[in-house]
Amino acid sequence: MTRTWQDIAKAKQTALLDSIPPEWRVPTDIMPPDSQLDVTGFPRDSGFFTKDELKYTTAKIPEILQQIHSKAWKAVDVAQAFSKRAAVCHQLTNCLSETLFPEALERAKFLDDHLQKTGEPIGPLHGLPVSLKDNFNIIGKDSTLGFVSWVGVPATYNTVLVDVLLKAGAVLYVKTNVPTAMMIAESVNNTFGRTVNPLNRKLTSGGSSGGESALIAFGGSVLGVGTDIGGSLRIPAACTGIFTLRPSFGRFPTANAKSGLAGQEAVNSVNGPMARTLDDIEFFAKNVVNSEPWKLDPKCLPISWRPVDVGRKLRLGVIWNDGIVVPTPPVRRALKHAVEKLQEAGHEIVDWEPELHQEAMDLLAQFFVADGAKSVRDILAPVDEPFREEMLPYAQAKEIGVHEMWQLQAKRSKLCKDYLDRWSQAGLDGILCPTTPFASVEHGKFKHVGYTGVFNILDYSAVSFPSGIYADSELDKAETGIKTLSQMDAQIQAEYNAGAVHGMPVSLQLIASRLEEEKAVAMTRVVLEGLGVAA
Template sequence: MASTWEQVAAAKQASLAESIPSAFRIPHHRCPPESQLDVTTWPKDSGWFTSKELQITESTASHILQSIASKAWSAEEVTVAFCKRAAAAHQLTNCLSDAFFDEAVQQAKALDEHLERTGQVLGPLHGLPISLKDNFNIKGKDSTIGFTALVNQPAEYNATLVDILERLGAVRFCKTNVPTAMMIAESVNNTFGRTVNPLNRKLTSGGSSGGESALIAFGGSPLGVGTDIGGSLRIPAACVGIFTLRPSAGRFPTQRCRSGLAGQEAVQSVNGPMGRTLEDIILYSKSIVDAQPWKMDPKMLPLQWRVVEPPKKLKLAVLWNDGICLPTPPVTRALKETAEKLKEAGHDIVEWDPKLHQTALDVLARMFVADGGKTVEALLGITGEPYRPEMQMYADAQELGVYGMWRLHLERSELQREYLEQWMSIEGLDGILAPTTPYASVPHGDFKYVGYTGVYNVVDYSAVSFPCGVSVDKALDQHSSDYKAQSTFCEAAHNSYDAGLLHGMPVSLQLVAQRLEEEKVLAMTETVLRAIQ
C-alpha cells in the first residue's frame, strides 16, 4: 500500500532526527524552555559547549581559514564544532533538511592529512565548513525542495558549485530547509515543517533561504550558500541581520541544481553567499570567480574578479518607498538615519522615483505562474500533497502559452531598458539605497510582500543586503498618525506590525548596483558601513 504524503513527511523528519549523532543531541535538562524566544544566547549560556567549541563557532570564516592554515586549529576540530552547533540549531529552529556530519569529519581529516603531508592548503577555502541550501544537488542525497514527492529520490550527481567548493577545500556538512518549490518568502513546507528565527522564535527567518539564515544567525555555520529568484537570499538575510550578495546571472554557477520551477528562465535564479561579515562574503565571492566557473558551466560569463576602488564620494539614490507598500516604522527610521550619516560623511544623496516598480512586479508575478502552475501541481500530485495556503497563486494560475510568454519577454526587456535609462538620467549615480523588505521580520505567516527585492531580479542588478546597525525600538518605532495605505500589501504590513514583538530585532537595508557590478556593490557596502559605524 502506497504511503500517504503525511507518512512520507513523518518518516523523512524521523530519519533526519536520527541522522544527528547522539553526542550532538541536546540533553533534556539543558534545553531552553519553549518560552525562550531568542536562542542565539543559548550556546554560551547552556554550558553544553566547550570554550574551544564556542571560540571556533563564533569566529569569522576568514579567521577560521587563517587558523587552519597556520595549524592553530585542525579542519577536523572546526568541523566537529560546527556539526555540533548546527545540530543544536536544528533542534531549536528546525533549520536543516539533511545532515551528514560523519562524512564531513572524514573530509576534514583528509584535508588535515593533506596539509600535514604537503605543507600547503588544498585551496582558498581549505577546511571551512559551508552549509548548502536544500536545492544544491549532492550525489546520493535528497534535494526535496519541500515536496514529499522528492523524498528518497537521491541526486545522481553533484551540482557544479558543490564540485567547485570541494576542489577549493570547503567541507560540506549539511543542507538547509526551504519553502515548497522555494517560492514562499518564509521557509515552510509539508515535508519538514517550518523554520523559525533563532533571534525570536515567534518570527520568521524568511525564505526561501531561511534554513540558511537561521543556521548562520545561530552560529551553526560560518558561511552558507542560498539562492535568489525574487529575494530569496536578501529576505532571509534581512530577517536575521546577516550579510548576503545577490549577484547578477552569470557570475556564480547554477548548473545541475534542482529548481522549484524547472525550465523557467524568464527571470533567472542566482546563488550567493550568506555570512556574518562582509569580509566573508567578499572572500567567498572572489574564491568562486577565481575558480573560473565558465569552464564548467556554459551559462557563466568569463569575467575575472576585478579590484574596484569605489569613488571616495558616492552618489546614492534613496528609494524611500516603492509606491506600493510603505516600509514599517523601524525600516523607515533605518533608511533615514543611514542616509543622514552618509550625507554627514560627504556622500551625495538623491531620491529614486519608483515609477517602474509596479510594472516590474507585475511582470515578475506573471513569469512565476506562466506554466499555469503545472510544475508545482505535478509534484504535489505524485503523493496527493495539498497546496499550502501560501501557494494559492499556483493553484489559481492560467497557462500563458508560448505566444503569451514571448510577449512577456518583450515586456521584460523593455522594462530593463527603461530602468537603465532612468538610472543613466541621474548623472554619476553609483547605486540605490533601499529597504531590503518593508519589515524587520514578521510573525509566521505574515510575510506578504517581496517587491523591494523582486524588482532587482527582473532587471538583474547586483545587490547586497546588510544589517545597518539599527534595531527595532518599540518606543521609537510606532506608526505615524497620518498613515494611509498604498495597497492591500501595505495594509497587511501595517496591520501585522507589532513593535513589542519585534523589539530588538536587527534592521537591514540593501545597496543596489548595476548589472554585473558585484565587486563594486561589495566595495560600496564597505564605504557605507564605514559611514554608519
C-alpha cells in the same frame, strides 16, 4: 499499505533527527522552553559546548583558515564543532534538511592528512565548513525542495558549485530548509515544517534561504550559500541581520542545481553567499569567480573578480517606498538614519522615485505562474500532497500561451532598457533602499517582496546589510490615520506589531547596476563606514 504524504514527511523528519549523534542531542533539563524566544545565546550560556567548540564556531573565516593551514587547529575538530552547533540549531529552529556529519568528518580528516604529508592546503578554502541550501545537489543526498514526493530520491550528480567548493578545499556538512519549491518568502513546507528565527522564534527567518539565515545567525555556519529569484537571499538575510550578495546571473555557477520551476528562465535564479561579515561575502565571491567556473557551467560568464575603486563620495538614489507598500516604522527609521549619516559624511543623496516598480512586480508574478503551476502540480501529484495556503496564486494559476509569454518578455526587456536609461541619466553610483518592509515579521505575515523582486527583473547586483539600527517598540509605534498606497499596504500596516519585533536588527539594501558585484561590495563598505557599522 500505501503511505500517505504525511507518513512520508514524518518518516523523513524522524530520519533527519536520528542522523544527529546522541551526544549532540540537547538534554531536556537545559533545552530552552518555547517561551524563550532568543536562543542565539544558548551555545555560550548552556555549558553544552566546550571552550574549543565555541572558539572554532565564533572565529571569522580568515582566522579559521590561518589556524588550520598553520596546523594549529585540525580541520576535523573545526568540522565537528560546526556540525554539533548546526545539530543544536536544528533542534531549536528546525533549520536543516540534510546532514552530512560522517562525510564531513571523513573529508576533514583527509584534508588534515593531506596537509600533514604535503605541507600544502588543497585550495583556498582548505578545511572551511560551508553550509548549503537544500537545492544544491550532493551525490547520495536528497534535494527535496520541501516536496514530499522528492523524499528518498538522492542526487546522482553534484551541482557545479558543489564541485567548485570541494576543489577549493571546503568541508560540506549540512543542507538547509526551504519553502515548498523555494517560492515562498518564509521557509515552511509540508516535508519538514517551518524554520523559525533564532533571534526570536515567533518570527520568520525569511525565505527561501531561511534555513541558511537561521543557521548563520545562530553561529552554526560561518559561510552559507543560498539562492535568489525574487529576494530569496536578501529577505532571509534581512530577517536575521546578516550579510548577503545577490549577483547578476552568470557571475556564479548555477548548473545542475535543482529547481521547483525547472526551465523557467524569464527570471533567472542566482546563487550567492550569506555570512556574518561583508569580508566573508567578498571572500566567497573572489574565490568562486577566480576558480574560472565558466569552464564548468556554460551560462557562467568569463569575468574574473575585478578590483574597483568607488572613491570616498557616492551619489546614491534613495527609495523611501516602492509605490506599493510603505516600510514598517523600524525600517523607515533605519533608512532615515542612514540617509542622514551618509549626508553628514559627504555623500550625495537624491530621491529616487519607484517608476516601473509596479510593472516589474506584475511581470515577476506572471512569469512565476506562466505554466499554470503545472511544474509544481506534477511534483505534488505522486503523493497527493496539497498546495500550501502560501502558494494560493499557484493553485489558482492558468497557463498562458507561448505568444503571450513572448509579449511579457518583450515588456521585461523594454522595462530594463528604460530603467537603465533613467539610471544613466541620473548619474547614480547606486540605490539605497529597504531590503523588505519588515524587521522580520510574525509567521505567516510576510506579504511583499517588491523591494527585492524588482531587482531580479532588472538582474542588478545587490547587497543586503545590517544597518546598525534595531527595532524599538517605543520609537517605532504604529501610526494611525496614514494614507496607504495599496490594499497590500493597508494590510501590512494594520498587522504591524511593534512589540513583536522589538530588538530585531533592521537591514537595508544597496543596489549596483548589472554585473557590478565588485562595485556593490565596495560601495557597501563605504556606506558601512559612514554608518559606523562593522563590515
